[in-house]
Amino acid sequence: MQNRPPKSWRDAVEHEINIPDQPILATDKVRYVGEALAVIVAESRYLAEDAAELIEVDLEPLPAVATVDMALATDAPKVHDDLKSNVVARLRIRKGDAAGILASGVRSIRHRFTNHRYLAMPIECRGVVSQYDSRSDSLTIWSSTQVVHWVRREVAVRLGLPESRVRCIAPDVGGGFGVKGHVYPEDVLIPYLARRLGRPVKWIEDRHEHLLNSTHARDDRHDVEVAFDDKGRILAIRDNFVKDSGAYTPVGIGAPSNTIAHLLGPYDIPHLEAAATVVVTNKTPNAPYRGSGRPEGVFVMERLMDLVARELGMDPVELRLRNMIPPERMPYSVGIPYRDGVPVVYDSGDFPAALHEAINALGGLEAIRAEQRAAWAEGRFLGLGVASFVEGTGAGPFEGATVRIDPSGEIFVATGACAQGQGHETIFAQVAADEWGVTPDQVTVSIADTGSIALGYGTIASRSAVNSSSAIRKASAVLRQKVFAIAGHLLECAIEDLELRDGRVSVKGVPTMSISLAEIAQAARPGWDHRRPPGMSGGLEVTEYFEPPTVTWAYATHAALVEIDRITGAPIIRKYVVVHDSGVLINPKLADGQVLGGVCQGIGGGLLEEVIYDQDGQLLTGSLMDYLVPTASDMPPIEVIHRETPSPLNELGVKGLGEGGAIAPPVAIANAVCDALRPAGYEIFATPIRRSEILKAIDKILG
Amino acid sequence: MTELHKIRVEVNGALVERTVEPRRLLSDFLREDLGLTGTHVGCEQGICGACTILLNGRAARSCLIFAVQVDGAKVMTIEGLSNSGAVRHLQDLFSKHRALQCGYCTPGMIVVAYDLLQHLPSPTAQEIRDGMSAALCRCTGYVGIIEAVTEAARERVAAVDCATPVHMTSD
Ligand code: FES
Ligand code: FES
Numbered sequence: 001m002q003n004r005p006p007k008s009w010r011d012a013v014e015h016e017i018n019i020p021d022q023p024i025l026a027t028d029k030v031r032y033v034g035e036a037l038a039v040i041v042a043e044s045r046y047l048a049e050d051a052a053e054l055i056e057v058d059l060e061p062l063p064a065v066a067t068v069d070m071a072l073a074t075d076a077p078k079v080h081d082d083l084k085s086n087v088v089a090r091l092r093i094r095k096g097d098a099a100g101i102l103a104s105g106v107r108s109i110r111h112r113f114t115n116h117r118y119l120a121m122p123i124e125c126r127g128v129v130s131q132y133d134s135r136s137d138s139l140t141i142w143s144s145t146q147v148v149h150w151v152r153r154e155v156a157v158r159l160g161l162p163e164s165r166v167r168c169i170a171p172d173v174g175g176g177f178g179v180k181g182h183v184y185p186e187d188v189l190i191p192y193l194a195r196r197l198g199r200p201v202k203w204i205e206d207r208h209e210h211l212l213n214s215t216h217a218r219d220d221r222h223d224v225e226v227a228f229d230d231k232g233r234i235l236a237i238r239d240n241f242v243k244d245s246g247a248y249t250p251v252g253i254g255a256p257s258n259t260i261a262h263l264l265g266p267y268d269i270p271h272l273e274a275a276a277t278v279v280v281t282n283k284t285p286n287a288p289y290r291g292s293g294r295p296e297g298v299f300v301m302e303r304l305m306d307l308v309a310r311e312l313g314m315d316p317v318e319l320r321l322r323n324m325i326p327p328e329r330m331p332y333s334v335g336i337p338y339r340d341g342v343p344v345v346y347d348s349g350d351f352p353a354a355l356h357e358a359i360n361a362l363g364g365l366e367a368i369r370a371e372q373r374a375a376w377a378e379g380r381f382l383g384l385g386v387a388s389f390v391e392g393t394g395a396g397p398f399e400g401a402t403v404r405i406d407p408s409g410e411i412f413v414a415t416g417a418c419a420q421g422q423g424h425e426t427i428f429a430q431v432a433a434d435e436w437g438v439t440p441d442q443v444t445v446s447i448a449d450t451g452s453i454a455l456g457y458g459t460i461a462s463r464s465a466v467n468s469s470s471a472i473r474k475a476s477a478v479l480r481q482k483v484f485a486i487a488g489h490l491l492e493c494a495i496e497d498l499e500l501r502d503g504r505v506s507v508k509g510v511p512t513m514s515i516s517l518a519e520i521a522q523a524a525r526p527g528w529d530h531r532r533p534p535g536m537s538g539g540l541e542v543t544e545y546f547e548p549p550t551v552t553w554a555y556a557t558h559a560a561l562v563e564i565d566r567i568t569g570a571p572i573i574r575k576y577v578v579v580h581d582s583g584v585l586i587n588p589k590l591a592d593g594q595v596l597g598g599v600c601q602g603i604g605g606g607l608l609e610e611v612i613y614d615q616d617g618q619l620l621t622g623s624l625m626d627y628l629v630p631t632a633s634d635m636p637p638i639e640v641i642h643r644e645t646p647s648p649l650n651e652l653g654v655k656g657l658g659e660g661g662a663i664a665p666p667v668a669i670a671n672a673v674c675d676a677l678r679p680a681g682y683e684i685f686a687t688p689i690r691r692s693e694i695l696k697a698i699d700k701i702l703g
Numbered sequence: 704m705t706e707l708h709k710i711r712v713e714v715n716g717a718l719v720e721r722t723v724e725p726r727r728l729l730s731d732f733l734r735e736d737l738g739l740t741g742t743h744v745g746c747e748q749g750i751c752g753a754c755t756i757l758l759n760g761r762a763a764r765s766c767l768i769f770a771v772q773v774d775g776a777k778v779m780t781i782e783g784l785s786n787s788g789a790v791r792h793l794q795d796l797f798s799k800h801r802a803l804q805c806g807y808c809t810p811g812m813i814v815v816a817y818d819l820l821q822h823l824p825s826p827t828a829q830e831i832r833d834g835m836s837a838a839l840c841r842c843t844g845y846v847g848i849i850e851a852v853t854e855a856a857r858e859r860v861a862a863v864d865c866a867t868p869v870h871m872t873s874d
């Protein structure tokens with residue numbers, strides 16, 4: 001079920017990929033706690049749960065592979081018997097000669113960093129409903145998915161139906177954040193049952209099942225060496241990391257290749273060697289969640305920045321500025337390939353300006369340091385944490401849009417994006433309204449329905465604003481030529497003399513000579529008495545697919561001012577600042593919402609949320625009582641500052657922004673905590689940030 | 704075979720009589736037996752608050768209550784509160800402050816906010832945060848939610864102040 005990386009990537013990256021498919025139901029072997037091995041269909045959920053109690057499962061316990069170390073041990077039991085080992089993928093990317101630099105006797109440090117396992121946790125769990133029509137042998141599926149076209153394809157292939165007889169709809173999904181971004185066994189199983197039984201079948205996941213069986217995320221361990229000179233220039237980085245993918249890897253090598261592609265961040269670092277080893281264990285499958293591999297790499301890089309600064313006795317802000325790519329070097333070629341196989345080139349932006357702006361929003365570096373010294377003198381612990389990163393957004397391969405003008409003059413737009421609360425209908429209506437000189441309420445948007453557009457990719461990877469908006473623009477441009485041709489025919493004038501204004505096509509400078517979109521749509525209708533120019537086909541509908549050349553590069557600096565509660569060890573975030581650049585913003589209010597929601601999730605990931613397994617692979621955090629999600633009380637004051645550097649890669653100049661907010665908070669807060677506890681020499685090498693460790697550091701200072 | 708129980712409940716102002724299994728959750732009773740799907744279910748563990756309703760006038764989690772337990776009680780769901788107009792202004796403020804994205808937490812949030820403002824007429828900023836922590840939102844980061852409830856509380860205090868002459872100032 002995975003996505004295969006494109007050939008250009010396979011040619012550019014040393015790799016070995018051997019990822020097994022996940023069965024719809026476990027047969028010979030159950031590989032993680034929560035993996036479904038039987039399905040019960042009943043008239044009600046209560047009856048189904050009674051029936052589940054009656055199933056006696058005869059399972060022979062096998063030795064568990066609960067950690068990457070257990071998985072990599074020479075005598076490790078195999079999670080998948082038909083594979084050579086528990087390693088399902090290896091990737092290696094190099095630029096320059098990191099090994100040579102590190103061996104050359106320059107200054108260097110080495111550390112091990114761990115990103116823990118946490119997850120997306122939308123408040124609405126997953127669900128699938130399917131209905132079968134025996135007369136036409138066709139299926140309708142309502143799934144809480146972010147990828148309706150992928151679900152349709154998978155169901156069609158597995159059940160042996162043509163895609164035209166499968167329709168997948170995902171209306172108003174209650175949050176996604178990546179966890180609903182791939183096809184799950186239930187997406188295939190429920191339609192199968194509906195067809196087999198000839199009745200509608202519904203499955204709604206409960207929260208316990210969600211924690212057991214919806215994909216988890218993050219969970220990797222890095223062994224990193226960094227070389228630098230006395231002036232604070234980072235010369236080389238070598239990172240070997242192991243990712244715990246759980247029992248299956250439903251989205252393939254997406255997350256670890258993101259980790260590599262984003263590791264160098266906004267910095268000009270000449271030498272890199274990064275290698276990922278993806279390992280299977282007896283845990284819930286691991287798949288992208290908001291950030292997808294980026295928070296892991298950013299945690300490593302941004303902790304390293306602070307650690308190197310400490311080695312040199314330099315302010316971490318100053319060290320970052322010395323290494324940042326200046327705006328005059330944009331577009332900047334990093335020298336490694338992206339996941340789409342295209343070389344990484346940061347397309348636009350001003351990284352140092354974002355860092356300056358973030359620090360200034362906290363009062364300026366000097367004032368912050370003075371306040372910190374005063375706090376220390378009073379026995380309080382105050383620290384500044386900074387995290388800067390870049391983010392490849394708007395990934396391809398494509399998204400389509402159908403644009404139609406109906407005889408009432410209203411604009412209809414359909415696209416393959418799927419919304420889970422981001423506000424897609426709003427922004428796509430805005431984009432179409434701008435294209436046609438109408439107001440957004442004159443635009444009807446259809447998303448998340450394979451019945452409205454033949455091909456689609458879906459909403460993952462911060463891609464919909466870029467890809468769907470561009471597709472709407474592209475389709476509108478083609479349709480406009482036809483609209484103008486008909487208008488020119490009716491108004492008896494040349495197309496060059498026409499313009500679109502307020503839902504009408506008029507002769508430039510002669511507003512009285514005009515015709516409405518409704519009249520043009522009526523004139524375009526196929527059949528008797530149409531009024532199209534000779535030879536033109538009927539109707540006003542165009543479908544176009546936008547295929548981005550590669551990703552657009554958003555970037556941001558997060559900065560946190562944190563004071564430690566001396567009694568509880570809790571890091572209290574006094575203020576959190578995000579300076580973010582996602583190119584041209586289509587709707588600033590909605591953009592704020594994306595950033596703020598992401599930051600909240602990042603704070604949760606850094607401080608509260610943790611999936612814990614015991615040594616037998618038993619999940620210990622199977623409810624919201626054990627897995628802590630941030631509440632309103634956990635949110636600090638946050639300031640979001642948008643910069644808007646247009647992307648040259650699409651006509652609208654937009655970059656993606658769905659994930660950015662969640663990428664940096666764990667490391668920004670970790671850096672602030674370490675900065676506050678510098679008198680103890682306290683450093684964080686693993687998330688989540690633990691109060692028990694902080695209290696130990698405080699004890700050390702206070703003696 | 705479990706015994707069925709007859710219950711009589713006042714739901715959104717109307718008396719309802721139904722026969723239920725003792726194990727039937729109030730949340731399922733409301734959603735499935737009565738078709739009141741505005742009450743959402745996010746965890747059935749008493750944590751997320753999406754299922755919050757008013758039980759005899761106070762906020763309660765319908766996923767932690769059996770339908771048989773509300774025999775003789777008064778239940779108000781988000782449908783009752785919105786149809787009567789009681790939360791109309793809160794809903795407008797949620798919209799104004801972008802206090803929702805996917806909207807899945809929203810019915811519970813509105814009931815929690817309504818209950819908070821009913822019982823704490825002039826809450827402090829901290830009381831609003833703590834009170835609204837009774838429900839989880841995974842989309843918004845709570846910023847808009849807190850702004851909306853804060854504005855509702857402020858207006859309420861202003862309205863009370865205006866109605867009470869001793870609080871009026873010369874300007
Ligand atoms: S569903 Fe009742 S508290 Fe979550
Ligand atoms: S708006 Fe989605 S959970 Fe609150």
